[in-house]
Amino acid sequence: MNNPLVAIVEPGFFVNGPVHVALAIGGGAALISAVVGVFTVMRGQSFAGHALADVSSAGGSASLLFGIRPLVGFLVMAAIAAGGMEIIGARQVRERDLVTGVVLGAGLGLTALFLYLDATMTSASGAANTVMFGSMFAIAPSTVPLAVIVGVVALIMSGILYRPLLLVAIDPDLAAIRGVKVRWIGLAHLLVLAMAVALSAMTIGAILSTALLIGPAAAALRLASRPSWAIAIAATIGLTATWGGILLAYDSFYWTPGHGWPVSFFVVVIVFASYMVAGPTGTALARRRAAALPAPALVD
């Protein structure tokens, strides 16, 4: 037992089936959430992102009732919510928040009903816990191909959307003048967002998927001034948080015998810590960048 790695990685980590599935789907979810998250934070749509994730829980809980794959459930409901928000969609930020809120309330009401029916009509006990807070180690291996397809489609769409979405995020009016269909780009963004939150909801849970969507992106935007760098940094933070969280949760079975600590908890803590560290680091970086530039002429 002199190997220091054993102290960090408890035995069996790399040969465990559920761990493999968790690493794959969790990693994919983190990657896509980070990419989409950067645009979401830049456009000031954190609330919309969170609302989509929450509403997707209605799909997750309905899937248990109808016996379809949870990922399909999460995905369909998130897409419906994205469409709903865009249709009612209002231009003013304040009105937009209100519409988001009303859609969110309706979705959560449905979740409440489906979870109640889950508990009474099927033998799915603890469904509320699974849907809301995730079940990283209980994902069916058969979900992996579908998750990969969703992930690849989301990444390709983000690639296509990269330039127009960036323009819309920075200045919607300018984008409209330059011939960008702002409304369609907005809807496409919400759809990619729906795919990202559906994948995250599978792993760390519907109401916690916001952590992977907003946290890494917000931290990265404090560090990088270029969007492409921000995306790269966000992806790194997201992957670190998810894989680190899975590792720590696996280890925690050995800390408190009998019941491990939830993956979601560790993921959130790592994401939160990186956001907190990114603040001062970003300020220091900006100062160094400013110092490297030639001093501006003093005006007054």
Next chain:
Amino acid sequence: MFSSFMVNTWIVASIVAATAGLVGFFVVVRGASFAAHALPLSTFPGAAAAALIGTNEIFGLVVFAGLGVIGIDVLSRRGRPEVATALTLVMLLGLGTLFLSQTREYSQEVYSLLFGQVLGISAADVGPITVVSALAAGGVLLLFRPLLLGSVSQDLAQAHGAVPRQVDLEFLVILAMASAVAVPVVGALLVFSLLVGPAAAARNLTDRPGVAMVLSMAISLITVWVAIALSYVTNWPVGFFVGGFGVVSYGVGHRARVLITLPHSARTLLQSRQ
């Protein structure tokens, strides 16, 4: 439905609904929907923590609502407010999952805390809930002018000597109190519907703030009463009915607004043609 064990539920639900309607009016005019969603949800781990260490549930809820306010306030000093809200929310919920994982008998509780439970109110809860609700309502009445001014124009509010940051913080505290007491009745996820739905409808029906506040309280009360009655009859969760009613009242309010303003705008259109 009106038997003795339901009396506490009716009393508490009415207090909670009136407070939510009152505070909700400012949620809507100030555009604070995300905070109104995040604060109730952040209180949820408080109940889990209270169950773990065996203290009063309301106490745990209020403490975590306080943590939510501190988190949002401190983080939004250095970053975007909505990012601050999102991160505070997930951090507290993350703690919640940790607390839940340490107990085994809790999974039924999770459901009723998130989505509400009619029968969950004991006689011991009535006192604390009344006091906290009264504090929230008192806060709203005391800060009525700065709260309203800030929502119309920050500059105007500043000219009248209000400090926007301070008013924001005071409003968060009021919102946190209203949220904490509503959680045991309608559930952490759907307190939000009660805060936004009735107030949004009321705002569409009238432009006068005082009337809108009263209207919002009335719609909120009706929503909760009907939701509890339906929940009692069908055994379905209260939250489902509250959420559904939120959408219906928003939709009706929106229609009504069109109907109210339509004759007016038609008349101005005609006048401009002449």
